[in-house]
Amino acid sequence: MTFAAIVVAAGTGSRAANPAGIAKQWRLLGGKPVLRWSVEALLAAGADDVAVVVSEDGHEAAAAALSGLTGWRSVTGGATRADSVRAGLASLTGPADQIVLIHDAARPLLGEAVIRRLLTALDTADGALPALPVADTLKKTSGDAITGTVDRDHLWRAQTPQAFRRDRLEAAWANWTSAGSPTDDCAVVEADGGKVVVVEGDARLMKLTFPEDFAMAEALIASETRMQTRVGSGFDAHRWGPGGSVWLCGVEIPHDQTLIGHSDADAGLHALTDAILGALCDGDIGDHFPPTDPKWKGASSDRFLEYAAEKVTARGGRMVHVDVTLICERPKVKPHRQAMRERIAAILSLPLDAVSVKATTTEAMGFTGRGEGLAAQAVATIELPAA
Numbered sequence: 452m453t454f455a456a457i458v459v460a461a462g463t464g465s466r467a468a469n470p471a472g473i474a475k476q477w478r479l480l481g482g483k484p485v486l487r488w489s490v491e492a493l494l495a496a497g498a499d500d501v502a503v504v505v506s507e508d509g510h511e512a513a514a515a516a517l518s519g520l521t522g523w524r525s526v527t528g529g530a531t532r533a534d535s536v537r538a539g540l541a542s543l544t545g546p547a548d549q550i551v552l553i554h555d556a557a558r559p560l561l562g563e564a565v566i567r568r569l570l571t572a573l574d575t576a577d578g579a580l581p582a583l584p585v586a587d588t589l590k591k592t593s594g595d596a597i598t599g600t601v602d603r604d605h606l607w608r609a610q611t612p613q614a615f616r617r618d619r620l621e622a623a624w625a626n627w628t629s630a631g632s633p634t635d636d637c638a639v640v641e642a643d644g645g646k647v648v649v650v651e652g653d654a655r656l657m658k659l660t661f662p663e664d665f666a667m668a669e670a671l672i673a674s675e676t677r678m679q680t681r682v683g684s685g686f687d688a689h690r691w692g693p694g695g696s697v698w699l700c701g702v703e704i705p706h707d708q709t710l711i712g713h714s715d716a717d718a719g720l721h722a723l724t725d726a727i728l729g730a731l732c733d734g735d736i737g738d739h740f741p742p743t744d745p746k747w748k749g750a751s752s753d754r755f756l757e758y759a760a761e762k763v764t765a766r767g768g769r770m771v772h773v774d775v776t777l778i779c780e781r782p783k784v785k786p787h788r789q790a791m792r793e794r795i796a797a798i799l800s801l802p803l804d805a806v807s808v809k810a811t812t813t814e815a816m817g818f819t820g821r822g823e824g825l826a827a828q829a830v831a832t833i834e835l836p837a838a
């Protein structure tokens with residue numbers, strides 16, 4: 452059965468405020484923008500028209516979040532959730548009695564079973580919503596004093612999507628006289644005397660409202676995603692030349708020579724970047740940052756490492772552990788080891804005890820022993836969703 456869908460994503464996400472100031476619908480969850488989760492689910496379940504309602508300046512962000520998907524379009528929303536829903540509703544062009552599912556972008560973990568239950572419920576009802584029973588005892592208060600206990604029988608926690616035939620919902624909106632804005636869509640049909648029913652909801656359909664909700668949703672996804680552990684290795688070497696300091700593992704160390712290279716020649720971070728790319732089976736540092744490209748001349752190697760780590764996140768994975776070995780006679784690495792570990796931990800958002808930096812000499816043998824150059828090797832362990 453086909454249906455249209457309205458996904459409201461025009462909010463500012465003020466309660467979920469995050470340090471980067473990105474509204475919650477654009478943030479990554481399990482490596483994918485929050486909005487994309489439910490749009491993909493609706494399209495996979497048979498939606499033939501998905502109106503994604505965004506703020507005036509949100510159209511580009513929607514296009515980026517939904518790149519590669521077809522069957523959706525963006526619509527400008529309004530000041531309240533209800534205004535945004537109405538903008539989406541007004542944009543629908545299917546038959547008057549088409550089925551429409553209205554969904555919060557902020558509820559990314561939408562499963563097909565809920566959609567099927569809603570579509571079935573519409574055979575005998577004017578509206579349907581997924582809901583979960585209330586599990587906690589409910590108290591009324593005045594200040595911090597309890598003034599009563601609410602009977603929780605027959606109380607439900609309403610989720611989305613909420614399903615209607617379009618003409619029935621439009622008729623209900625035409626009769627809506629209340630001054631306030633309804634907090635959900637079924638309320639409008641209820642107020643119009645329509646028969647609205649609950650179907651079994653889904654705990655995974657939690658709404659991302661507060662900052663801590665993201666960690667819960669990530670944990671839910673992780674618990675359901677079979678992960679595979681991958682290990683990648685990397686190696687790099689640079690020649691010594693005239694200079695007064697050297698960059699190693701993201702730390703500038705005073706030295707009587709420097710390493711020669713197109714970028715800052717930080718062999719430690721280059722080996723580590725290659726180790727991560729190796730774990731991803733995604734080529735090597737030269738493929739992503741060609742030494743022939745003037746853009747990378749003198750570049751800080753922090754940028755290369757950040758890029759590799761972002762690739763892990765973008766594939767729904769996570770960094771687990773890294774181990775770098777620097778091979779040189781001089782400079783002495785030990786006095787700088789802690790600063791190096793801290794710098795790498797900061798770049799990769801890893802705890803310090805998941806970052807190792809070691810050093811060795813080659814006992815005066817070979818090119819490192821003769822002081823011609825410095826070499827570095829690294830191992831990176833990551834987790835990626837299993838195919």
Ligand SMILES: Nc1ccn([C@@H]2O[C@H](COP(=O)(O)OP(=O)(O)OP(=O)(O)O)[C@@H](O)[C@H]2O)c(=O)n1
Nearest residue numbers: 459460461462463464465466530531535556557
């Ligand atoms: N003017 C608005 C307000 C909200 N929404 C959408 O309605 C859904 C549920 O609202 P809520 O969780 O309250 O989102 P925000 O309004 O963004 O959050 P907050 O209230 O914390 O600012 C979200 O997907 C949100 O983007 C919308 O489309 N238009």
Ligand SMILES: C[C@](O)(CO)[C@H](O)COP(=O)(O)O
Nearest residue numbers: 532555609610611634635658
């Ligand atoms: C529509 C809704 O998600 C149903 O629970 C909820 O009412 C939205 O409320 P909000 O205050 O806009 O987050």
